[in-house]
Amino acid sequence: MSVEGNESRIIDGKALAKKVEAEVKVGVESLQNEHGITPGLSTILVGDDPASKMYVRLKHKACARVGIKAEDHLLPADASQEELLGLIDSLNKNKAVHGILLQLPLPGQLSPQSAMEAIDPAKDADGFHPYNMGQLLIGNEGLVPCTPHGVIRALEDYQVPVQGKNVVIVGHSNVVGKPMAAMLLNRNATVSVCHVYTDDLKKYTLEADILVVAVGVKHLIKADMVKEGAVIFDVGITAEEGGVYGDVDFENVIRKASLLTPVPGGVGPVTIAMLMQHVLECAKKML
Numbered sequence: 001m002s003v004e005g006n007e008s009r010i011i012d013g014k015a016l017a018k019k020v021e022a023e024v025k026v027g028v029e030s031l032q033n034e035h036g037i038t039p040g041l042s043t044i045l046v047g048d049d050p051a052s053k054m055y056v057r058l059k060h061k062a063c064a065r066v067g068i069k070a071e072d073h074l075l076p077a078d079a080s081q082e083e084l085l086g087l088i089d090s091l092n093k094n095k096a097v098h099g100i101l102l103q104l105p106l107p108g109q110l111s112p113q114s115a116m117e118a119i120d121p122a123k124d125a126d127g128f129h130p131y132n133m134g135q136l137l138i139g140n141e142g143l144v145p146c147t148p149h150g151v152i153r154a155l156e157d158y159q160v161p162v163q164g165k166n167v168v169i170v171g172h173s174n175v176v177g178k179p180m181a182a183m184l185l186n187r188n189a190t191v192s193v194c195h196v197y198t199d200d201l202k203k204y205t206l207e208a209d210i211l212v213v214a215v216g217v218k219h220l221i222k223a224d225m226v227k228e229g230a231v232i233f234d235v236g237i238t239a240e241e242g243g244v245y246g247d248v249d250f251e252n253v254i255r256k257a258s259l260l261t262p263v264p265g266g267v268g269p270v271t272i273a274m275l276m277q278h279v280l281e282c283a284k285k286m287l
Contacts (some may be wrong), residue, residue: 006254011154011233011261017269021061021066024276028067032285039283040069041099041125041275042091046084046110047077052103059101068279069096077107084110085118092120098286099125099279118183122285125278128174136182137213142236143278147161148180150270152214158259160210160231163188168208170194170201170221170247176235184210201225213247223252231259235267 031037043056056072062071073087084106091097100123101235106112116124121131127143155162167189171177181191194204196215205211205225213221213269214235226232236247246263254260261267 009254009257009259011158011259011262011266013154013266013269016154016157017156020270020273021062021166021276023070024068024156024280025066027280027284032067035287037283037287038067038069039098039279040071040096041101041279042071042073042086042094042097044075044087044091044100044102046079046103047076049105052105056103058147059275062276063279066276068276079107081110081114084115088115088118092118092123095286097123098283099123099127099275101275103230123282125275125282127179127278133174133179136179136186139186141183142167143281145179146274146278147176147214147235147267147271148183149274149278150267151180151235152183152210153274154233154261154267154270155210155231158231160259162210164190165209165211166190166192166200166207167212168192168194168204169212169214170198170205171212171214171235173214176212180206180212180214189216215247217247218245219247219249220253221248221253223249223256226253226256228256229258230256232257232261234261234263234268237263237268 028039045052045056060070091100100119102115110240119129121129122222124132124143127145132143135142167184168263169177169180172193172195177193181193184191192204194201202225206227208227208230210231212233216236216238229234234246234248238245244264
C-alpha cells in the first residue's frame, strides 16, 4: 500500500483504539479499587466458523489488555434455540457477568433476532437489543452498536465537524447503516442512506462531506465518486486471494479525501475498543 505523502490523511484506527483502551483500563482499575468489581464479558460462540473464532479471540485479547474478565461459552453447531436461550438466561442472572456478546452469524436453525432479544438490555454489550436501538432512535444513546460508536469517536478525536454536514451512508444494515444514520441525525447532520437498490449511487456519494461505506463489496467506491476533501470511513471488508480489501479504492481515493480509514487497521480496532468501553459502562450501571 503506497501512502507516501498521505500519512496525514489516514485515520489511524490502531492508535485510536489504544487511546480508548487506555481510558478503559483506568476505568476498570478504578472500579476494582473503589468497589472490588472486575467487569466481566461473556461471549457466546455457536459452531466453529473460523472467522467468528478469530473475532472472539481478538475481543478476548482486548479484554486481557484492559483488565476485563472474559469467558467464552461454546455451543455445538447443531445446538437448539432452547439451548441457546437457556445459556443466555443463565448469563443474564449471573451477577459476575456485566456484558454479553453473541457472535454472529448463527447456524441456520437458530434465530439471531430472538436470541438478541433474550439478552438483558443492561448487559447488551453489542448494543443490538431492540430496547437499546429504540433508545438510540429517540436520542438517548446508551449501549449502541460498536462500529457506529467507533466512527463517532473517530469524528470527535479528529475534530471533524458534523452539524449541518452532508453525510452519506452506503449500506442500511442493523449493525452499521441504520444506527450510524441515527447517531449522525442526533448530531444534526443531513443524512442520506443508500444501499444495493439505490439508483445512481455516484450522485449521492459526490455530495458527501462525510461518507461511511459498509457493504462488503471490494473497491465499490472509486475516486470519481467522492468529493474533494471528503472524510471517508471504510467499514467493509472482503478477503480475496490472500489479501484483505475495503469497500473504498484506497490507493486512488486517498488522493482526494481529507481523511480516510485504511482496511485493515481502520474501523476494526476501534470497534473492539468501543466494545471494551461498553462492558465497563455495563459494570458501572450495575453498582
